[in-house]
Structure formats: C-alpha cells, structure tokens
Amino acid sequence: MRKVLDEQPLQTMKAADIGRAQRIAAKLGEPRVLGWLVIVLLLVLWEAVVAVAQLNPIYLPRPSHILAALVTMFGSGGLFTDLAATLGRIFGGFAISLVIGTLLGVWMATSERVNAIADNLIAALYPLPKITLIPLLIIWLGTGGPFMLTISALGAIFPIVINTVLGIRQCDAGLVLAARDLGASDRQIVKMVLLPAAIPSIFAGVRLGLGVSIILVVAAEMVVGKVGLGARLYLAGQILETEQVFAVLIVLAILGLVVTKTLDLIDVWLGQWRV
Amino acid sequence: MPSGIAIRCDGVSLTYHAKSGAPVEALRRVTFRVPPHKVTAVIGPSGCGKSTLLLIIRGLLAPTAGQILFVDEATGAAAAAKPRMATVWQSFNLFPWRTVGENVAFGLELSGMSRSARTERVRRALGLVDLAGFETKYPRQLSGGMRQRVGLARALVMEPDIVLLDEPFGALDAQTRLILQEQLARLVETSGTTAILVTHSIEEAILLADTIIVMTARPGRIAAEITVDLPRPRTLATTHAPGYSALFDRIYGLLREEVVKAMTAELENA
Numbered sequence: 001m002r003k004v005l006d007e008q009p010l011q012t013m014k015a016a017d018i019g020r021a022q023r024i025a026a027k028l029g030e031p032r033v034l035g036w037l038v039i040v041l042l043l044v045l046w047e048a049v050v051a052v053a054q055l056n057p058i059y060l061p062r063p064s065h066i067l068a069a070l071v072t073m074f075g076s077g078g079l080f081t082d083l084a085a086t087l088g089r090i091f092g093g094f095a096i097s098l099v100i101g102t103l104l105g106v107w108m109a110t111s112e113r114v115n116a117i118a119d120n121l122i123a124a125l126y127p128l129p130k131i132t133l134i135p136l137l138i139i140w141l142g143t144g145g146p147f148m149l150t151i152s153a154l155g156a157i158f159p160i161v162i163n164t165v166l167g168i169r170q171c172d173a174g175l176v177l178a179a180r181d182l183g184a185s186d187r188q189i190v191k192m193v194l195l196p197a198a199i200p201s202i203f204a205g206v207r208l209g210l211g212v213s214i215i216l217v218v219a220a221e222m223v224v225g226k227v228g229l230g231a232r233l234y235l236a237g238q239i240l241e242t243e244q245v246f247a248v249l250i251v252l253a254i255l256g257l258v259v260t261k262t263l264d265l266i267d268v269w270l271g272q273w274r275v
Numbered sequence: 276m277p278s279g280i281a282i283r284c285d286g287v288s289l290t291y292h293a294k295s296g297a298p299v300e301a302l303r304r305v306t307f308r309v310p311p312h313k314v315t316a317v318i319g320p321s322g323c324g325k326s327t328l329l330l331i332i333r334g335l336l337a338p339t340a341g342q343i344l345f346v347d348e349a350t351g352a353a354a355a356a357k358p359r360m361a362t363v364w365q366s367f368n369l370f371p372w373r374t375v376g377e378n379v380a381f382g383l384e385l386s387g388m389s390r391s392a393r394t395e396r397v398r399r400a401l402g403l404v405d406l407a408g409f410e411t412k413y414p415r416q417l418s419g420g421m422r423q424r425v426g427l428a429r430a431l432v433m434e435p436d437i438v439l440l441d442e443p444f445g446a447l448d449a450q451t452r453l454i455l456q457e458q459l460a461r462l463v464e465t466s467g468t469t470a471i472l473v474t475h476s477i478e479e480a481i482l483l484a485d486t487i488i489v490m491t492a493r494p495g496r497i498a499a500e501i502t503v504d505l506p507r508p509r510t511l512a513t514t515h516a517p518g519y520s521a522l523f524d525r526i527y528g529l530l531r532e533e534v535v536k537a538m539t540a541e542l543e544n545a
Contacts, residue, residue: 172368174364174366174368175368175370177330177335177362177364177368178362178364178368178369178370179381180335181333181335181360181361181362182361182381182382182385182429182433183382183385183386184385188385192381192384192385193370196370196372196373197372199372272413273371273372273373273374273413273414273415
C-alpha cells in the first residue's frame with residue numbers, strides 16, 4: 001500500500017515531463033517558430049564553417065564579427081545618421097507620392113479628359129526602369145535632398161496612381177447612387193464613398209510603391225550619396241570592409257522586414273469590415 | 276395629418292443608348308399621380324423600366340421627355356420646396372466600411388448634424404426596425420434581412436416626406452420577406468408616409484399598397500391602375516380575406532400577358 005503511494009508522484013512527474021517535451025516539440029513544429037529556428041541554425045552553421053575552415057574574413061566574415069561591427073557602427077560609427085537619412089528620403093518621397101498619386105488617381109478616375117491625357121503618359125513612363133532616370137535627375141537637380149526625394153517619389157507614384165484609378169473604377173455604382181440619394185455632393189461622394197471604397201486597392205499600390213522607393217533610394221545613394229545606407233554600403237565595399245558590408249545588408253534586411261510587417265498590420269486594421 | 280405633397284409623373288419617357296449605340300426605349304409617356312400619405316405600388320415584368328422610373332422620380336436620372344411635378348395638395352400649385360425623399364435599394368447598397376450606426380448616420384452626417392444629435396436619431400431609427408444595439412456591427416456580419424432593415428433605417432432616419440422602395444425585399448428569402456413585408460405594412464400604416472413601392476410580387480403589392488400601377492413590357496407604359504381597398508392592418512391573413520383572390524387574379528391576368536411579351540422579346544434579342 002505504502003509503496004504504491006510512493007511511486008505515484010514519480011509517475012505524475014514523468015507524465016508532466018513528457019507533456020512539456022511534447023509541448024516544446026509542438027511549438028518547434030509551428031511554422032512561425034520553425035522559420036526563425038532555421039535562420040538561427042544557419043547562422044550557427046555559418047559561424048562554425050568559417051571558424052573550422054579558417055576562411056579569409058574579406059570573403060566571408062563570421063556572424064559574431066558582423067554583429068560586433070554592427071554594434072560599433074551604431075555606437076560610434078554614425079550608422080544612425082545613415083539610417084535616418086535613408087529613412088527620411090524613402091518616407092519623404094513616399095509621402096509626396098501618396099498625396100499626389102491619390103489626388104491624381106481620383107482626378108483621372110472622375111474625369112475622362114484628365115484620364116485620356118494622363119493614361120498615355122503613365123503607359124509610357126511606368127514600364128521605364130526608374131533607375132535609368134538617375135543621370136538625368138542628377139543633371140537637373142544635383143545630388144542633394146531634392147534629387148533623393150524625387151527619385152523616391154518616382155518609385156512609388158505609379159503603382160499608387162494606377163491602383164487608385166482601379167479602386168475607384170471598381171466601386172459599386174449602387175453605393176454612389178445611395179450616397180446621392182442621401183444628399184451627397186460630388187465632393188462628398190469622392191471623400192466619403194469613392195476613396196474609402198478604393199482604399200484596399202490604394203493600399204496594394206502603397207505596398208508595391210514603397211518597395212520600389214526603397215530600392216531606388218538605396219541605389220541612388222550608392223551612386224552619389226555621401227550619407228545613407230547605400231553610400232555606407234558602397235564605401236565599405238570599396239575598402240574591403242566585408243564585415244561592414246554585411247552589417248549594412250542586415251540593417252537593410254531588417255528595414256524591409258519591419259516595413260512589410262507594419263504594412264501587414266495596417267492591412268488587417270483597414271480590413272476590419274471585410275469580415 | 277398635414278395635407279401633403281402629391282407626385283405627378285407627367286408623360287415621362289426615357290430612351291437611352293445601349294453599348295452598341297442602338298437606342299433602347301425604356302419608358303414611354305408614363306403618366307400617373309401618387310397621392311400623399313398613401314402607398315403606391317408599381318408592378319411589371321423584369322426590365323420594364325420600373326426601377327428606372329424610381330430614379331427619375333428621385334431626380335437621380337433625367338427623363339428624355341416629360342417631367343416630375345410635386346404638387347401641394349392644399350393649394351393645388353407646385354410645392355414651394357422639394358419634398359424630402361429617401362430610397363431603399365434592392366441590393367441594400369450599404370457602405371461596407373461603415374458600421375451599422377455609421378451607415379444609418381450617413382445622410383445626417385452630410386447635412387452637418389452634430390454627433391450627439393445623430394447618435395440619438397440613429398438609435399431611434401434602428402429601434403423602429405428592431406435592430407437596437409447593432410450600431411457597432413459591420414454589414415457583412417448581418418444576414419440579408421438584417422441588412423435590409425439597416426437600409427430601411429438609413430432611409431427612415433432622414434424623416435422623408437416620400438419613401439422610395441426599389442424591390443426592397445427582392446434579394447431576400449421567402450420567409451424573411453414575409454416578416455419584413457408585415458413589418459413594413461405596420462410602419463407605413465402608423466407613420467402615414469407617402470411611399471412608392473416597386474416590386475414584381477403581386478402579393479407584396481396587395482399587402483402594402485393603396486393603389487397598384489401595372490406596367491407593360493418594354494417600353495414601359497401604364498397598363499392599369501388598380502385600387503386596393505382591403506382593410507388595414509394587413510397581415511398574411513389578408514391573403515385569405517374576401518376580395519384578395521379576385522384582385523390577385525386580375526393583376527396576374529394583366530401581368531401574365533406582359534411577362535410573356537417580355538420573355539419573347541428577350542429570346543429575340545438573345
């Protein structure tokens with residue numbers, strides 16, 4: 001009798017251990033956790049391979065050294081200034097194109113004449129790789145702030161205009177009738193019916209446009225920048241500071257990640273009514 | 276009850292151009308009168324232009340010929356001010372990005388009413404259609420019947436002189452339809468609002484209307500104007516009342532011929 005009682009806590013402990021192990025295993029199997037786990041494993045593998053094979057750090061530095069370089073660059077190397085400059089150019093240009101692009105899109109969607117004029121221009125300019133405009137823009141604007149904002153805005157404006165026009169055209173005509181019936185003026189219909197109806201489509205344009213803006217700003221910085229992540233990246237490459245090259249690439253990757261995840265969150269928030 | 280404003284539809288015709296460029300005659304010299312504080316139903320085969328007629332009366336579409344007149348019953352002259360009108364749509368046309376409360380408040384918001392005043396009016400209107408407390412739901416979270424009650428509340432909250440009902444229950448299932456028809460019958464009986472109901476349901480027309488206007492196949496003309504003098508309040512039981520069957524058969528007889536004509540025309544055009 002006593003023996004049985006003694007054994008019972010032991011058994012329950014075992015069961016708890018098994019349960020915990022199963023929970024951990026289940027967590028590891030979760031796609032999101034798995035995604036991060038694979039990245040960590042790759043980094044560990046990278047570190048080990050470089051250390052064991054004693055590769056020249058000019059070709060492939062160790063992740064731990066890259067991390068150290070990143071900390072130093074943020075600490076005393078002024079990487080914050082570069083990051084701030086790049087972010088300012090991306091989002092400054094993007095904000096300009098969001099305002100102008102949405103207004104132009106509304107104007108095009110509501111006026112056949114404006115549409116006829118703008119449509120051909122867009123059809124000609126949209127497929128042009130915006131990066132080919134860098135030399136011309138430098139001739140016109142120099143290499144300072146106006147140039148950077150223009151190149152960034154050029155990247156984002158086309159997808160935003162095109163998607164705004166599309167979104168407004170797809171608006172249910174019945175909603176416009178309902179708004180008129182309730183006494184809406186033309187201006188109120190644009191503001192309270194057409195624009196809200198087009199928001200999912202405009203947002204898809206924002207997603208595309210912001211991606212192009214990031215590419216163009218970093219590329220422009222590599223060509224002419226004195227500050228900015230692109231400039232920093234190019235300079236580090238020139239002097240064979242491979243650790244710094246990797247460090248800047250990591251900052252750019254994280255920037256892309258944060259932008260994408262933030263856009264996802266905004267998308268969910270905007271889509272509350274799309275149950 | 277104050278003497279109200281009657282609507283006179285005076286020789287209204289509408290011809291529009293199809294995508295191919297061919298002219299389509301939708302309405303031909305439609306003339307009738309809608310008396311105030313009464314429900315007038317317009318019934319006809321699909322495509323006879325009855326919904327188009329409603330848009331013309333509302334002023335959202337200009338007729339090719341003829342006119343809509345608003346007559347002050349007291350003086351017999353044209354009404355000093357255009358009556359307030361609000362429409363209930365077959366496809367509801369609720370703004371999907373707005374909550375139920377925000378949908379109902381839309382017209383009040385346009386008129387610049389303060390938020391607190393709007394909230395109170397919206398609460399009362401939703402109460403009228405048995406949707407009290409649904410302010411924060413989105414249209415997608417509601418059933419078809421509930422959505423159309425929101426559509427009804429959005430029109431009623433404007434306190435219109437004239438309600439225009441464009442096949443309001445056409446998109447709903449038969450049971451929901453029955454309940455809403457009875458509810459609407461109560462609403463028009465108690466409020467005394469002038470209403471024009473476009474429908475293709477004979478039963479709905481008899482249940483709700485004081486006068487039924489039967490339209491022909493396209494081009495839509497008036498085939499007959501029939502007075503419904505069955506006693507109110509009308510409910511589903513009205514369908515067993517004496518006189519109902521005779522009325523139903525008479526309208527059905529008129530409609531059947533027109534529906535066959537419309538179907539033949541469809542076949543020829545296809």
